[in-house]
Amino acid sequence: MATNNQNNNQQAQLINLQKLPHLSHHTQNLESLPNPLQTNSFYHPNQDFYISDSDVILTPIAFDLSSPVSFLAYHRAGPRTRVIFQPNRVRAAIVTCGGLCPGLNTVIRELVVGLWNMYGVRDIFGVKSGYRGFYSGEEPLRLDPKLVHNWHKRGGTALETSRGGFDLHRIVDAIQNRGYNQVYIIGGDGTMRGAVKIFDEITRRKLNIGITVLPKTVDNDVGIIDRSFGFQTAVEMAQQAISAAHVEAESAVNGIGLVKLMGRSTGHIALFSTLSSRDVDCCLIPENEFYLEGKGGLFDFLDNRLKENSHAVLVVAEGAGQALIPRTDAEKEEKDESGNPVFLDVGVWLKSELKKWWNRDHPGELFTVKYIDPTYMIRAVTANATDNLYCTLLANAAIHGMMAGYTGFVTGPIHGNYAYIPLDVVAKAKNEVDTKDHKWAWVRSVTNQPDFARN
Numbered sequence: 404m405a406t407n408n409q410n411n412n413q414q415a416q417l418i419n420l421q422k423l424p425h426l427s428h429h430t431q432n433l434e435s436l437p438n439p440l441q442t443n444s445f446y447h448p449n450q451d452f453y454i455s456d457s458d459v460i461l462t463p464i465a466f467d468l469s470s471p472v473s474f475l476a477y478h479r480a481g482p483r484t485r486v487i488f489q490p491n492r493v494r495a496a497i498v499t500c501g502g503l504c505p506g507l508n509t510v511i512r513e514l515v516v517g518l519w520n521m522y523g524v525r526d527i528f529g530v531k532s533g534y535r536g537f538y539s540g541e542e543p544l545r546l547d548p549k550l551v552h553n554w555h556k557r558g559g560t561a562l563e564t565s566r567g568g569f570d571l572h573r574i575v576d577a578i579q580n581r582g583y584n585q586v587y588i589i590g591g592d593g594t595m596r597g598a599v600k601i602f603d604e605i606t607r608r609k610l611n612i613g614i615t616v617l618p619k620t621v622d623n624d625v626g627i628i629d630r631s632f633g634f635q636t637a638v639e640m641a642q643q644a645i646s647a648a649h650v651e652a653e654s655a656v657n658g659i660g661l662v663k664l665m666g667r668s669t670g671h672i673a674l675f676s677t678l679s680s681r682d683v684d685c686c687l688i689p690e691n692e693f694y695l696e697g698k699g700g701l702f703d704f705l706d707n708r709l710k711e712n713s714h715a716v717l718v719v720a721e722g723a724g725q726a727l728i729p730r731t732d733a734e735k736e737e738k739d740e741s742g743n744p745v746f747l748d749v750g751v752w753l754k755s756e757l758k759k760w761w762n763r764d765h766p767g768e769l770f771t772v773k774y775i776d777p778t779y780m781i782r783a784v785t786a787n788a789t790d791n792l793y794c795t796l797l798a799n800a801a802i803h804g805m806m807a808g809y810t811g812f813v814t815g816p817i818h819g820n821y822a823y824i825p826l827d828v829v830a831k832a833k834n835e836v837d838t839k840d841h842k843w844a845w846v847r848s849v850t851n852q853p854d855f856a857r858n
């Protein structure tokens with residue numbers, strides 16, 4: 404019969420636990436207290452209510468039994484029996500960084516309400532305007548449930564956000580000087596790269612300060628988690644633009660409706676919008692290069708489509724086709740304040756190329772391109788119900804992790820369960836559209852578009 408040790412060894416070979424940093428790893432004399440939820444009148448925690456450190460989420464969830472299997476395990480999010488912070492000694496800071504995303508205000512609201520109601524924390528501060536707000540001299544906003552009461556009904560971020568302005572030492576000095584010991588950062592891939600540096604510096608200084616990132620990206624370009632909050636809302640909003648483009652195209656002779664959607668380096672919004680709309684004839688994304696002229700190119704496809712159907716709808720992600728657009732050397736070098744490449748407008752360029760092509764190949768024949776660019780409209784809106792719920796669970800899960808003393812972690816759903824994932828791992832994990840998988844094949848079969856693979 405296998406001994407416990409043998410079983411543990413076998414399990415260790417099979418399961419690779421993604422260990423989390425904990426404040427006890429670099430600070431001493433931490434307190435250990437019963438979780439205040441134990442005496443919170445709204446909760447009646449039994450033993451199953453608490454999540455233990457051996458409770459994990461496994462991935463992958465689907466595997467082939469005929470091959471050797473191994474799993475990555477992430478600590479499951481949720482309340483622990485013991486916490487390391489006295490609620491009245493917590494000074495929490497919340498900051499939003501990078502571009503907008505539906506649900507930002509909900510996450511802020513739920514962090515405030517969760518800290519206040521679940522754990523009895525009273526010192527909660529909103530840092531204004533992104534990373535630079537830590538040291539800009541602007542006073543942080545004191546937050547309480549009354550103030551944030553309605554925030555989930557507003558798009559944007561009431562704390563304001565910004566790009567750039569990452570000054571590591573000034574940020575960590577400010578965190579230290581303000582006496583923050585829980586820092587909740589809401590941001591995307593760039594934000595996480597910055598947060599890794601903040602975490603490293605806090606660790607180097609041996610400070611008793613927990614830091615966590617709640618992943619935000621309207622593009623859904625952050626890896627490991629199932630999807631980001633606000634993404635569904637954005638896809639829903641994009642439907643309106645696609646429907647309008649379809650109506651315009653259908654109502655014209657040889658009409659093309661062209662919609663540009665967000666997606667800097669990943670085409671998830673374009674892909675999901677295409678799949679859910681079914682009005683789209685061709686979806687162009689950064690992960691799949693395309694070309695205009697010749698057999699199998701976009702014009703060839705559209706020529707046939709217009710002959711068959713007399714109208715067509717194109718969806719293009721903003722980061723698609725960038726290599727095809729002529730640009731000056733200066734334009735090639737252009738970056739935004741965070742260091743992200745600045746794109747030329749693929750929609751405007753495509754519209755002009757389409758017109759040139761038609762006039763050249765079909766002179767005198769009627770043709771219309773209606774270009775719709777909803778850009779900020781899909782991300783500046785209030786989160787829908789599903790995303791709002793996601794934001795609430797995300798914020799609650801992040802709070803439980805921080806109160807338990809975890810640090811340098813990201814909270815997010817993995818196979819529908821909330822998990823704590825090491826920050827440095829998520830910061831490196833990009834979520835790109837896999838053009839070899841079923842979903843992209845499905846797009847191709849729904850649209851019948853070419854694969855743009857030159858043979």
Ligand SMILES: Nc1ncnc2c1ncn2[C@@H]1O[C@H](COP(=O)(O)OP(=O)(O)O)[C@@H](O)[C@H]1O
Nearest residue numbers: 501502566567569590591592593594596597741
């Ligand atoms: N490599 C990096 N190191 C430190 N800070 C970074 C890095 N990349 C981005 N940041 C900072 O993170 C913040 C948000 O980044 P940005 O790329 O604009 O948005 P997002 O986090 O949504 O991707 C900005 O303040 C930016 O300066």
Ligand SMILES: O=P(O)(O)OC[C@H]1O[C@](O)(COP(=O)(O)O)[C@@H](O)[C@@H]1O
Nearest residue numbers: 501502591619620621622665666667
């Ligand atoms: O005009 P801004 O604020 O720079 O935003 C534009 C960019 O923001 C995005 O929504 C992504 O932003 P994040 O990296 O902040 O998530 C892109 O889709 C878009 O290119």
Ligand SMILES: [Mg+2]
Nearest residue numbers: 501591592593
């Ligand atoms: Mg980003």
